[in-house]
Amino acid sequence: MASLSAAAAAQNFQMPALSPTMTEGNIASWKVKEGELFSAGDVLLEIETDKAQMDVEAQDDGVLAKIIVGDGSKTIQVGQRIAVLAEPGDDLSTLEIPEEATSAPKAAAPKQAEPAAPAPSAPQSGKSAASPPGKAQKQTYPLYPSVLFTLQANGLSKEDADKIPATGPSGRLLKGDVLAYVGRLSDSSYASTLSKQLKEKGHLDLSNIKVAAAKKPEPKPAAPAKEEPVPEPETEIAVSINLEAVLKCQQRLKETLGTTLPLSEFLERAGEIANEELPRSKNAQPTADELFNAVLGLDKIPSTSRGTFIPQTRAIPAVSGAFKSAKKSDIIDILAGKPSKRTAPKIVSAGAAAPVNVFSLSVPKEEARRANVFLARFKTILETEPGQLIL
Structure with missing residues (x-):
């Protein structure tokens, strides 16, 4: 202070x-x-x-x-x-108010003038009874703010700091050193006590430190086994389709152009058209592009999407009353032209009775609506508009 x-x-x-x-x-x-x-x-x-x-x-x-x-x-x-x-x-x-000193210490005179007399409070010899045991040395470190203020308050300059015995770490000057130097400490043992404490505490005593034993890692509890998701039961949707119009279209194409278009080609093309712009699935998530466009107002999230349905077919004999269904035949084999061990659908010529086949899909319950729309389109194309399949 x-x-x-x-x-x-x-x-x-x-x-x-x-x-x-x-x-x-x-x-x-x-x-x-x-x-x-x-x-x-x-x-x-x-x-x-x-x-x-x-x-x-x-x-x-x-x-x-x-x-x-x-x-x-x-x-x-x-x-x-x-x-x-x-x-x-x-x-x-x-509070007891102390008396003011009889005279104030004079400030240090300019270098050109004669040296001023030392302040009454400072010892004439530059040492006091409470002088610390340290030695005066040039202060190479910046002075502490408290030291600088105490020097100024007692009429001392920064140069005078080099003349004061220092007891701080590495020979640094402390506020107590300045007060002891000017005789403002009543405790004569202050300097020696402070110097002893700094010497004792100037290093770390690691002799009593023990290295802690390494802790064994605790076993992590086993993660509970994940339950396998139970697949949802599928729903079978079927529709009967009369292929008479397809066979007639096939016959006209052969008579007119001399070209035979396989029945499997008619079925494949009808499936591609029926899969276009089906109602959007309830579980379908909008893509990043669709969300981005919706945020910018460039477009709305579409309510339709393309399907991937491929129906299976089984032939139904042209008999009255109840009928016996044949084994299912995968339409992929039909489209690929692979021979199948399954019973092939019975397709009669255009001059015979109308050939009726049953086409079906096995889909999850939430896809039933889309599957019904697909089969309805598939039936309409094959029964009423087969000509568009050869364009």
């Missing part, structure tokens, strides 16, 4: 020297009111000189017990008492 004088219950706060040549200054304003607590680093007041306007910060926690020199005061000499400080928790109503 700034320069303090020992007192029974409070300390005098003197006008600090904010530069080596400063002898007096003006108090622009106090930033802390009487009775208010402050912490180290808080701005206590603002001081004006003929060269600059500067803030004075607190070096320790405390209470502003009394303001002696108020705002706007001019030409206050360095070392003159301007306030009284107390410790946090002190009862200000019963």
Whole structure:
């Protein structure tokens, strides 16, 4: 903290020297009111000189017990008492105000002038009874803010710091070293005690540290077995289709162009057309492109999609009453022209009775609507519009 004088219950706060040549200054304003607590680093007041306007910060926690020199005061000499400080928790109503020193220490004179007489509070020899056991040396590290402020408050310059015995780590100067040097410490054992503590605690004692035993990794609980999803039961949808129109179209094509188009080709082309623009599946998720276009308003998510249905077929004999169904024949084999061991659908010539075949699909329940639309289209194309399949 700034320069303090020992007192029974409070300390005098003197006008600090904010530069080596400063002898007096003006108090622009106090930033802390009487009775208010402050912490180290808080701005206590603002001081004006003929060269600059500067803030004075607190070096320790405390209470502003009394303001002696108020705002706007001019030409206050360095070392003159301007306030009284107390410790946090002190009862200000019963606080004993210390007396002001009879004379203020003089600031360091310019280099051209004769050396000024040392301040009354500083020892004439540069040493005091409480001088630390360290040795004076050039301070190569930046001075601590508390050290710099204490030097200025006691009329010492940065150059004087090289003359003060230092007890800090690596020979650094501490605030207590400066106070001991100017004789402001009543405890003569302070310096030696502090030096001993710094020496003892200047290194880490690892002799009592034991390496902890490595912990064995705890076995992770086995993950519960995932239940296999139960497949949903499929629904079979069937429709009977009369292929008479297809056979007639096939016959006309042969008579007109001399070309025979296999029945499997008619069925494949009818399936491709029937799969176009079917109602969109309930489980179908829109693609990234469809979502992006919908957000931009370029297009709506379509309500239709292309199907992939391939019906199976089984022939029904042209008999009245109940009929016996033959074994199912996969239409993939029919379209590929592969021989099948299954019973082939019985398809009669155009001059015979109308050939009727049953086409069916086995689909999940949620696909039943799409499958019905597909089979209805498939039936319509083969029974009424087979001519479009040869274009």
